[in-house]
Structure formats: C-alpha cells, structure tokens
Amino acid sequence: MAPPATTGRLNLLEWLKTITFYELLVGMKTTLSHLLHYKPITLQYPHEKRTLPDNYRGMLALLRYDDGTEKCVGCDLCEAACPSRVIRVVSAEVPGEPTKRYSKEYYMDMTRCLFCGMCVDACPVDALGMTREFEWAVYDKRQLHLNKAQLLAIGDRSYPVREKRLELQHPNTAFFNVAFQHIPQKSE
Amino acid sequence: MTELGLRLAVSLTQIAAVTGIVIVTVLLLTLAERKVLGWMQDRMGPMEVGPYGTLQPFADAIKLFFKEDLVPAGANKFLFTMAPILALIPALIGFAVIPWGPNVTYEIGGLSIKPFIISDINIGILYILAFASIGAYGIILGGWASNSKYSLLGGLRSAAQVISYELNVGLSIVGVLLIAGSLSLVKITDAQAGGFWNWYAFAFPAPQLFALVVYVISAVAETNRVPFDLPEAESELVAGFFTEYSGLRFAFFYLAEYANMVLVSCVATALFLGGWNAPYPGTLIGYLGLPSFAWVENTMWFAFKTYSFLFLFFWLRATLPRLRYDQLMRFGWKVMLPIALANIVVTALAVFFFG
Numbered sequence: 109m110a111p112p113a114t115t116g117r118l119n120l121l122e123w124l125k126t127i128t129f130y131e132l133l134v135g136m137k138t139t140l141s142h143l144l145h146y147k148p149i150t151l152q153y154p155h156e157k158r159t160l161p162d163n164y165r166g167m168l169a170l171l172r173y174d175d176g177t178e179k180c181v182g183c184d185l186c187e188a189a190c191p192s193r194v195i196r197v198v199s200a201e202v203p204g205e206p207t208k209r210y211s212k213e214y215y216m217d218m219t220r221c222l223f224c225g226m227c228v229d230a231c232p233v234d235a236l237g238m239t240r241e242f243e244w245a246v247y248d249k250r251q252l253h254l255n256k257a258q259l260l261a262i263g264d265r266s267y268p269v270r271e272k273r274l275e276l277q278h279p280n281t282a283f284f285n286v287a288f289q290h291i292p293q294k295s296e
Numbered sequence: 297m298t299e300l301g302l303r304l305a306v307s308l309t310q311i312a313a314v315t316g317i318v319i320v321t322v323l324l325l326t327l328a329e330r331k332v333l334g335w336m337q338d339r340m341g342p343m344e345v346g347p348y349g350t351l352q353p354f355a356d357a358i359k360l361f362f363k364e365d366l367v368p369a370g371a372n373k374f375l376f377t378m379a380p381i382l383a384l385i386p387a388l389i390g391f392a393v394i395p396w397g398p399n400v401t402y403e404i405g406g407l408s409i410k411p412f413i414i415s416d417i418n419i420g421i422l423y424i425l426a427f428a429s430i431g432a433y434g435i436i437l438g439g440w441a442s443n444s445k446y447s448l449l450g451g452l453r454s455a456a457q458v459i460s461y462e463l464n465v466g467l468s469i470v471g472v473l474l475i476a477g478s479l480s481l482v483k484i485t486d487a488q489a490g491g492f493w494n495w496y497a498f499a500f501p502a503p504q505l506f507a508l509v510v511y512v513i514s515a516v517a518e519t520n521r522v523p524f525d526l527p528e529a530e531s532e533l534v535a536g537f538f539t540e541y542s543g544l545r546f547a548f549f550y551l552a553e554y555a556n557m558v559l560v561s562c563v564a565t566a567l568f569l570g571g572w573n574a575p576y577p578g579t580l581i582g583y584l585g586l587p588s589f590a591w592v593e594n595t596m597w598f599a600f601k602t603y604s605f606l607f608l609f610f611w612l613r614a615t616l617p618r619l620r621y622d623q624l625m626r627f628g629w630k631v632m633l634p635i636a637l638a639n640i641v642v643t644a645l646a647v648f649f650f651g
Binding site: 132135136138139140142143146147148149150152 | 332334335336337338339340343611612614615616
C-alpha cells in the first residue's frame with residue numbers, strides 16, 4: 109500500500125521511484141519476461157483452426173426431412189422473430205394440397221444477420237438450422253443475399269443426418285386441418 | 297591522377313559497403329522489430345512469408361515498390377517529392393563519420409587505406425547533429441506539402457519535438473566532448489580503449505551515465521519512436537506526417553526512420569560505450585596470436601553494442617504508452633535539460649580538477 113500522497117511533504121521513496129523510472133522498469137521487466145518465456149497464444153488461422161464450441165452459431169441453413177421434402181411450412185415466424193430483418197418469406201399453398209403451405213421463396217440477406225439464432229428458436233418445425241460454417245467472406249456483397257436453393261444447399265452439406273418425417277406429426281396437418289375446420293370455406 | 301582515381305574507387309567502395317550494411321540492417325530491423333514486439337506481446341509476428349516469416353522484409357519492399365504513387369490534390373508537388381529525400385539523405389549521410397572498427401591503416405599498392413573509417417573529419421559529431429537537424433526538415437516539409445490536416449499536425453509536432461530534444465542530445469554529448477577534448481568520433485573512440493572502465497559512460501573523472509540516459513531518451517524522442525512517437529501517432533493522426541505518402545516515398549520515410557535509429561545507436565555506442573573497443577583490454581583474437589584479425593572481434597563488439605541499443609528501442613516500444621504532448625514538452629525542458637546542464641557543470645569541474 110502506498111501512503112497517501114496528500115501529506116505535502118516529499119516522500120523520499122516516491123521521489124526515488126520517480127527519478128529512477130521505477131515504474132517504467134517494472135513494465136520493461138514484464139515485457140522482457142514475456143519475451144524470455146515466449147508462449148504465443150496465436151493460432152495460425154488459415155493453417156490451423158480453433159475447435160468450435162458445441163453451440164456455435166454459424167451460417168444459417170434450411171433443412172429437409174429424410175425423404176428430401178423441405179421442412180419449411182412458410183409460416184413467416186422466422187421473419188417475425190428476426191431482429192434485423194434478414195429473412196423474407198413468400199408463403200404459398202402446396203399445389204394440389206390446399207391444406208398445406210410451403211415457402212415459395214425464401215431470402216436471407218446475410219450482410220445484416222447478427223447470428224442471434226432467434227429464427228431457429230422461432231421455427232415451429234425446426235426447418236432452420238445454424239451450421240458451423242463461418243468462412244463466408246466474399247468479394248461481392250450481393251453474394252451474401254441468399255435464396256432458398258442456396259440455403260437448402262448449405263443445409264444439405266451441413267446436416268447429413270435428417271429428421272424422419274412422420275405424416276401426422278406435421279404441425280401443418282394439426283394446425284390447418286383440425287383447428288380451423290369449423291371456419292366456413294371460401295366459396296370459389 | 298591514378299592515385300586520385302584509386303582513392304576515389306576505394307572511398308566509393310567503402311561508401312557502397314556502409315550504405316549496403318545500413319540498408320540490410322534496416323531490412324533486418326523491420327523484421328526484428330515486428331518479431332520482438334510480437335514475442336513480447338505473446339504473439340508470433342510475421343509468419344507467412346518464408347520460414348517463420350523471415351522473408352517478410354523483402355515482401356514488404358516488393359509491395360512498396362509496386363504500389364501506386366499517389367500525390368494528393370492540392371499538394372505542393374515539388375516539396376512533396378523532396379521531403380522523403382530530405383528525410384532519407386541526412387539519415388544515411390551521418391554514417392560517413394562512424395568508426396566501424398579499429399583505426400588501422402593498410403598499405404596497399406602505395407595507398408594507405410583505413411577500411412573501417414570512411415572519413416575522419418575533426419568535427420564528426422557536430423556533422424552528425426547538423427544533418428540530423430536537417431532530417432527534421434524532411435518531416436516538417438512532408439507534413440506541410442501533403443495538404444492534409446493530419447500530416448500538418450504531425451509535421452508541427454515533429455518540429456517542436458525535434459527542437460526540444462535536439463538540444464538535449466547536444467548537451468548530453470558535451471560531457472563526453474569535454475573529457476575527450478575532440479569532436480572527432482575516431483579520436484573519441486580511440487580514447488576509450490582498454491576495458492569498459494575506460495568507456496566514457498563509466499570513466500573515472502566523471503562517469504557520463506546520466507548523460508547516457510539523457511542521450512538515449514532524447515534519441516528515442518528524436519527518431520520519433522514510442523513513447524515519443526507523437527508526430528506519427530496512429531491513434532490520433534492516422535500516420536502523422538506520412539499519412540498521404542505511398543509507395544516508394546513512404547518507403548523512403550520508413551527507411552529514414554530506421555536509418556536514424558541505427559545512426560543514433562551507433563553514435564551512442566561510439567560516444568558512451570567505447571565504440572568498437574571490447575569491454576576488456578585488447579582483443580581475444582589478439583591474445584590468440586592473430587592481431588591482424590582483431591578487427592573481426594572489434595567490429596563484432598561494435599555491432600553487438602549497436603544492436604543492444606536497437607533492442608532497447610523495440611523493448612521501449614513494446615512496453616510504454618505514448619506521452620501526452622504537454623508531458624513530452626515538460627519532460628524535455630524541465631527534466632532532461634537540467635540534468636544535461638548539471639552534467640556539463642559536474643563534468644567540467646571534474647575534468648578541470650582531475651583530468
């Protein structure tokens with residue numbers, strides 16, 4: 109503990125420390141000891157990569173069921189959940205199956221994405237996933253404006269094991285077929 | 297006539313050799329600095345070009361060589377071009393009077409050659425100081441001619457800093473000059489022969505240790521190095537006086553800065569630490585019975601001392617933060633200057649009574 113310096117009298121020790129650059133010497137000793145006990149914490153990045161944590165939130169992807177059909181039901185919840193308006197979904201009925209919907213178009217503007225994972229949490233059918241990809245530097249920003257095909261491709265290469273599709277498990281069925289059955293249908 | 301031609305050839309060879317050595321040293325320094333700085337901060341420094349990044353200086357040189365040479369709009373083109381040259385030439389020209397090795401004379405073909413001394417002018421140290429001051433013009437003009445506020449501020453800071461610290465450099469040297477009684481670096485170095493107790497930093501009548509400390513601190517300030525790198529403070533002034541420079545002109549400034557570092561280290565070695573003299577009387581090679589090869593040991597000692605100073609530069613850079621401007625000025629005028637002046641008085645008295 110240094111004594112309070114407000115005494116007004118010249119503290120001899122403090123004075124000696126000042127004129128001998130004591131504090132500087134302490135600092136220089138530290139740097140020298142780091143030089144002598146050289147142990148870098150650097151990772152030579154392109155050559156060696158760090159182990160990613162299990163819950164790493166990387167590039168977003170759209171997923172499929174094991175029979176190759178898309179999981180997405182076009183509910184727009186991801187769009188609503190996204191804090192930075194990355195996602196744009198154009199929802200449509202599945203042709204020939206009026207009870208089912210799917211995302212006709214699905215866009216993600218990854219230049220704005222902050223990888224919070226809220227869309228993944230919001231998705232009722234687990235159609236969105238976060239991969240462990242992070243090397244997405246591009247020369248043209250427009251390449252980060254991804255469409256549905258690209259997002260599905262990312263999911264295909266990052267999630268080789270797909271979820272099994274059970275017909276009745278599909279929330280689409282439960283939601284649209286059962287809950288709204290009493291609502292009168294629009295006459296055509 | 298032929299003798300004149302031969303002399304000219306010998307001198308030119310010496311100049312080429314010394315310039316070459318200095319440039320190679322600067323190349324080495326750019327790598328060594330980044331490496332040492334990295335190691336001190338638990339990093340690795342450059343690792344990509346060549347094994348362990350050893351070819352990095354060449355990559356840098358090639359990059360700078362092929363970069364576009366920009367002149368900002370509204371710049372004074374003449375001064376903008378002149379400034380790097382004005383900075384570089386004084387930095388390199390000072391090496392002419394540095395004694396690199398023993399003051400021996402070889403008789404070759406009727407010519408007496410001093411291989412380690414390009415020129416032994418009797419005002420050697422004054423010559424170096426004078427040219428070091430001219431080097432400041434390069435910085436100031438470069439800052440002014442760029443037509444940029446950052447450059448101008450860097451140049452102005454440099455002007456004030458150089459004026460303040462040139463003075464301390466000059467005054468800290470005076471003690472040595474009083475003891476040696478000469479301004480010639482060759483004579484000063486010769487007078488320090490025979491062991492480290494004869495070096496002027498430790499010599500009997502008045503050890504110049506305080507002068508050495510003042511000199512080193514002022515030299516750091518004069519070469520615009522951390523912690524006195526206000527003219528090129530990158531967190532305040534982008535890059536200070538060479539913000540607007542690119543390509544080869546930028547390389548010139550860079551070269552000048554490092555050549556200046558080498559120069560002040562050489563001067564410190566020659567004035568305070570015995571130059572090429574070993575810290576023991578004579579040389580080991582001389583004792584082994586090969587006195588004609590003693591110059592190897594002597595030049596090695598010179599190189600070792602110089603590189604120790606250069607290491608100190610890196611060490612300071614790795615450790616210290618930048619001073620504030622008023623702190624810099626207060627330190628220069630109210631701390632360094634009185635110490636240097638007191639040193640002169642004490643040295644003068646000691647030399648008068650014991651010398």
